[in-house]
Amino acid sequence: MNAFIELSTPAQLIEKMSNDEYHSRPEFSSSQLKDMLRSAAHFHSHNIIKEHEKETKKHLDFGTLAHTLFLEPEQFNNEFVVFPDDAPRPPTDAMINAKKPSEDSIARVEWWNAFNAENGHKIIITAEQLAGAKRIANNLMSLSMYTEMQNNYGMAEASIFFTDPVFDLQLRVRPDYHIVPCSRFPNGLILDVKSAKDARYFDFSKACGNYGYDLSAAMYREGFQQYYNTEDKPDFIYLVAENTAPFLAKQYKASPTFIACGEHRYNKSKELLAESLLINEWDGYSLALEEISLPSYMVKQALETDFH
Known part of the structure; x- marks a missing residue:
């Protein structure tokens, strides 16, 4: 670097x-x-x-979803997809590798292949998550800075x-x-x-x-x-x-x-x-023995407390 x-x-x-x-x-x-x-x-x-290194697979960050709806709503369809309630369950390995798959197995494999082809690069969310993120965006829009x-x-x-x-x-x-x-x-x-x-x-x-x-x-x-x-x-x-x-x-x-x-x-x-x-040295923590106390606000609370 x-x-x-x-x-x-x-x-x-x-x-x-x-x-x-x-x-x-x-x-x-x-x-x-x-x-x-x-x-x-x-x-x-x-x-x-x-x-x-973080995993490259995208996952839902609820703050990111609300952030997009508030600041860049035009990007929502490019980055997110709402998972349909009537979607079939993912096919099992046995279904995928079967020599004579059933009609149900074929239908499920085809549905998921089509879904992944269209949305594999997107973050999958639920309708409930989308509803909550929309409430966040609406509340942010009520602020004077908006x-x-x-x-x-x-x-x-x-x-x-x-x-x-x-x-x-x-x-x-x-x-x-x-x-x-x-x-x-x-x-x-x-x-x-x-x-x-x-x-x-x-x-x-x-x-x-x-x-x-x-x-x-x-x-x-x-x-x-x-x-x-x-x-x-x-x-x-x-x-x-x-x-x-x-x-x-x-x-x-x-x-x-x-x-x-x-x-x-x-x-x-x-x-x-x-x-x-400059010196290419990357030191860690001090190895000295140190004395530890509590955060100052907790010390203040303790000193101000009337124990009688």
């Missing part, structure tokens, strides 16, 4: 790039930088020698490739949706659609920390500013929908503190990655 380039190149934006093509690119993503913050060994394992998306020009899933100005790392980001710089948003606007078990402030803020959403926001803002050459970086908005009924949605704007923490972690991860690539 080649992280350094001889000359810095201008940022590039590509629309309509497939998800598979984007993820096969050599530039570093925010997910990879998050691996680096865990340890250089994790980064090396996941991204260089690829010891944890009105901004409708009233200002923007694009979904545009891929931005840029160069880190300090370490010359080649990087890539793919905002769920962004509004291009305009009179309403002089620096543009980035919107990130998330599914969550609980969209309320306390739980979602914990998810932001656990999954490194702050680091991603910092990286996306930098790539955006490099491409659009705006005076300041754009605001970052989260549109959060719960993935269980009643599929309620909320919207949040990343605070200055949120962004500052993200930029600190983003810069640290780039520094660590550049160093590891």
Whole structure:
């Protein structure tokens, strides 16, 4: 994996790039930088020698389904198929290999061959899953930021490739949706659609920390500013929908503190990655004996509790 380039190149934006093509690119993503913050060994394992390659077979991610219905409904028929309730059971190996198959076996084999030929590249979903995802999309559309998306020009899933100005790392980001710089948003606007078990402030803020959403926001803002050459970086908005009924949605704007923490972690991860690539060493965890405590909020709760 080649992280350094001889000359810095201008940022590039590509629309309509497939998800598979984007993820096969050599530039570093925010997910990879998050691996680096865990340890250089994790980064090396996941991204260089690829010891944890995911299965290539597509499976349903309920958030992906809702995401498509909300941001790219025109892509639904290309990516998903609703499995019919009256579909025959899959044929057994005995049916497929039988020398004299029954009419029922022939019919089942023919049905499944035709279904797979037309839909083998798609993610199979149920009518119930589709109904739930539609409720999520509808609830997201009730948020005020959706009105901004409708009233200002923007694009979904545009891929931005840029160069880190300090370490010359080649990087890539793919905002769920962004509004291009305009009179309403002089620096543009980035919107990130998330599914969550609980969209309320306390739980979602914990998810932001656990999954490194702050680091991603910092990286996306930098790539955006490099491409659009705006005076300041754009605001970052989260549109959060719960993935269980009643599929309620909320919207949040990343605070200055949120962004500052993200930029600190983003810069640290780039520094660590550049160093590891330079010396080709991929250290794991510290082997020192450490003292462990509880999370600060639990300590605070314990100290404030009246046991009398």
